[in-house]
Amino acid sequence: MTGPSSATALNPAAPALQCSASLIDLGFVALCAGAAELLCHNAVVTFMIALEAVAVLAIGEGTRGVTPGNMLLGLRTVRADGVQNSAASGILPAGMSRIVIKYCVLIASFLAAIIGYLVVIISPLFSHDSLRQGWANSLAKLACIDIRRHTASTSTPPALQNRQTHTTGVGRQNKPKPDTISPLPAVPVPGMQPEPHPVSAVPMPIPMPTAVPAPKPAAATPRTHAIRPIPASQQATSAARVRLRQTPPPEPRRKATPPVAVPPPTPAPRAVLMFDNGSKTALTIPSTLVLGRKPTPHKLQDTVLAVPDHTGTVSRSHARLEITEDGAWISDLGSTNGTRVINQEGQETPVPVKQRVEVHNNNRIALGDMICVLIISEHRRARA
Numbered sequence: 594m595t596g597p598s599s600a601t602a603l604n605p606a607a608p609a610l611q612c613s614a615s616l617i618d619l620g621f622v623a624l625c626a627g628a629a630e631l632l633c634h635n636a637v638v639t640f641m642i643a644l645e646a647v648a649v650l651a652i653g654e655g656t657r658g659v660t661p662g663n664m665l666l667g668l669r670t671v672r673a674d675g676v677q678n679s680a681a682s683g684i685l686p687a688g689m690s691r692i693v694i695k696y697c698v699l700i701a702s703f704l705a706a707i708i709g710y711l712v713v714i715i716s717p718l719f720s721h722d723s724l725r726q727g728w729a730n731s732l733a734k735l736a737c738i739d740i741r742r743h744t745a746s747t748s749t750p751p752a753l754q755n756r757q758t759h760t761t762g763v764g765r766q767n768k769p770k771p772d773t774i775s776p777l778p779a780v781p782v783p784g785m786q787p788e789p790h791p792v793s794a795v796p797m798p799i800p801m802p803t804a805v806p807a808p809k810p811a812a813a814t815p816r817t818h819a820i821r822p823i824p825a826s827q828q829a830t831s832a833a834r835v836r837l838r839q840t841p842p843p844e845p846r847r848k849a850t851p852p853v854a855v856p857p858p859t860p861a862p863r864a865v866l867m868f869d870n871g872s873k874t875a876l877t878i879p880s881t882l883v884l885g886r887k888p889t890p891h892k893l894q895d896t897v898l899a900v901p902d903h904t905g906t907v908s909r910s911h912a913r914l915e916i917t918e919d920g921a922w923i924s925d926l927g928s929t930n931g932t933r934v935i936n937q938e939g940q941e942t943p944v945p946v947k948q949r950v951e952v953h954n955n956n957r958i959a960l961g962d963m964i965c966v967l968i969i970s971e972h973r974r975a976r977a
Contacts, residue, residue, distance in 0.1 A: 603676050604742040605724045606668045608717035611737050614662030615714040615727075621661045622646045647696065655692035667741040673724055676736045687735050695733035702729075864916055869964045870901050878916050878969075883926070884960060885911040891926065906930040906961025912944065914952075914967075921967060922949040923958060930961035 606614075622643055629635075629642035653659050658669040675685035687695075702709035716727040717737075724736040867873040876882070881894050888897040888910045900907060908928040915922045925932040925944045932944040935957040944950045952958060954969045 604739050605676070606666075606737040606739040608720065608725050610666050610668060610739065611717040611725070611727060612715050614660065614666050614668055614737075617662030617665060618650055618660045619710075619714070621650070647700075651689075651692050651696050655687050655689040658687055663737075667739060668737050669740050670730075670735055670737055673726065673730075673734045673736040676724060676738060687733075691733040691735055695729045695735060698729040698732055863970045864921070865968045865970075866898075866914075867966045867968060868901050870903060872901055874898060876916060878918060880916050882914045882916075883910055883912075884914055885909050885926075885928075900960060900963060900965065902961075902963050904962040907963050908961070911960045912958075914958075915949070916969075921952040921969070923952050924949045928961070933959040935959060935964075 625646040626639050626643040630639045633639065650660050654663070654670050658671055660670075663669060670687045672685040672687060672691070699710065699713060702713040713728050716729075717725050720726055720731075726736055730736060864876040864878055865873050866876060880896060881892070882898045883890055883895050884898055884900050886899065886902050886907045886909050888899060890897055891910070891913070895913070900911075906929075908926075908930070910926050911928040912926055912932045913924050915924075923932065923934065923944055925946045925948075927946050934942045934944060934950050934952055936942075936953065937955060941959070942950055952967050955966060957964055957966050
């Protein structure tokens with residue numbers, strides 16, 4: 594007997610599974626629309642999202658026969674004629690033209706007070722054909738198959754049937770016995786007789802006369818020599834020489850090296866800038882500072898220093914103060930109220946814009962009406 598054909602290997606989905614898949618798809622559309630309503634609170638946006646969800650279902654079912662419900666339950670939507678004639682044409686996808694007809698029927702039934710849509714969904718329960726089609730699938734000539742029950746053909750080729758064992762009347766199987774091959778008798782070949790080997794005589798051992806061992810000579814007794822005693826004076830002299838050789842010579846005394854006095858480290862030259870409100874700032878030498886109310890560096894090596902301005906006459910970037918090993922200089926950066934250097938005698942020297950003026954120790958610097966004093970350390974003044 595031949596096995597079932599490939600047409601009968603495609604199993605139509607059960608009506609309950611088809612209804613469940615349709616309800617899952619309806620829940621997918623309702624979930625998308627509900628999420629849009631909660632997020633946007635706009636009826637137009639909610640309607641558009643619902644239409645897009647239906648379009649996603651239609652495209653997935655038309656091209657690959659899958660929807661969320663079909664994927665969860667193991668179903669596929671295919672052409673009905675492909676299921677009936679799958680032996681000749683194979684399984685054919687639903688196609689977008691037939692899917693459009695199906696979804697037009699579903700949307701029209703949904704508009705009929707929603708009850709019509711539910712009736713269309715459960716219509717596979719009332720179907721009596723072999724494919725158990727619902728009304729929408731029947732109009733679109735589609736069918737829903739169960740791929741989990743899809744089994745391959747079980748027909749056995751005739752060549753394999755001949756190799757199967759035959760059952761006996763009591764149900765036992767006669768296993769084929771392996772063929773036994775009897776050994777061939779040895780056939781003598783004329784002219785190939787083995788040549789006889791000559792038997793050689795075994796030589797007999799000839800008895801030899803045994804030699805009588807000669808008597809061993811007696812072991813010679815070693816001669817003993819008399820040892821003369823060493824005088825006590827010679828023993829004492831040799832012991833003193835051994836002690837002299839073993840005693841190491843005394844190491845020469847090393848003279849104590851007096852500790853070398855390490856000169857104290859030379860302090861780094863420092864400078865202090867004191868302001869009229871009593872605050873002060875320590876500066877290192879060399880350094881370049883931009884003084885002002887809210888200064889900004891003009892060169893890469895510039896360091897900014899915000900001065901306490903209680904007069905309101907200091908510009909944002911007022912002046913640049915340069916301190917080196919050779920002295921200190923200040924230059925005006927285009928301030929509004931100008932910069933002046935006041936020596937210890939009270940003489941004022943205006944500072945031109947972008948021109949350096951030397952500042953000596955304890956000289957005062959006037960940034961507008963704010964006064965500060967430059968004090969250089971003793972070490973720096975001694976070197977100067």
